[in-house]
Amino acid sequence: MADREAVLRAVGISKVFLEGGRQFPVLEDVSLDLAVGEIVSLEGRSGSGKTTLLSVLGCILTPSSGSLVIEGQLADSARPEVLAAIRRRSIGFIFQQFNLFQALTCLENVEYALNLKGFKGAAAHKEALRLIEAVDLTDHAEFLPQDISGGQKQRVAIARALAGRSPVLLADEPTANLDSVTADGILRLFRQLVREEGRALLIVTHDRQVNSIADHTLSIRDGRLCSGQSE
Secondary structure, rough: OOOOOEEEEEEEEEEEEEEOOEEEEEEEEEEEEEOOOOOEEOOOOOOOOHHHHHHHHOOOOOEEEEEEEOOOOOOOOOHHHHHHHHHHHHHHEEEEOOOOOOOOOOOHHHHHHHHOOOOOHHHHHHHHHHHHHHHOHHHHHOOHHHOOOOOHHHHHHHHHHHHOOOEEEEEEEEOOOOOOHHHHHHHHHHHHHHHHHEEEEEEOOOHHHHOOOOEEEEEEEEEEEEEEEOO
């Protein structure tokens, strides 16, 4: 893939799980780059290795072999506390189920994410307001998650992922729970924010609609990457 200021680079990543004394390879020789201002979509059937790859790239799982570099820092063999620091500084996650705190307002959900990344007090509040405005939810800033729509919840989740100006965004099926019209709005928002905020976005998806905003489309089959759409 393109070498355009890669903020994340994975080279030859493999992942093997051990269970009952047996080895189960899930990823094999996966290489990809994510560049600033770029959106990459990753398709694949259930069990193809999508979620495992997302977890490795997000420094949740460590690879069995290969190299992972995020913002110039080697992450494939780092200690747990170093990986946690890389996640806080460099990575924003957007989950399929939103994962919002139900007792916190939209604004407070974003502000809490900023607190975890080291932003405190008035600075965190001001930045949370900016992010809520960026996803066009200013009028719903004080609403609880139970009082907003699925598309609005996803917008809060996006604002939260942007917290701390993390350059790498990893999205797991972000349109799966949305109708086609709402999903289209979310995808257009992704395209806008990636360009304006200077982020790199990888979207793991079953939704072919995602390809409309992607700079590159990859598919994964039996733990191996290939260009183009999956069958």
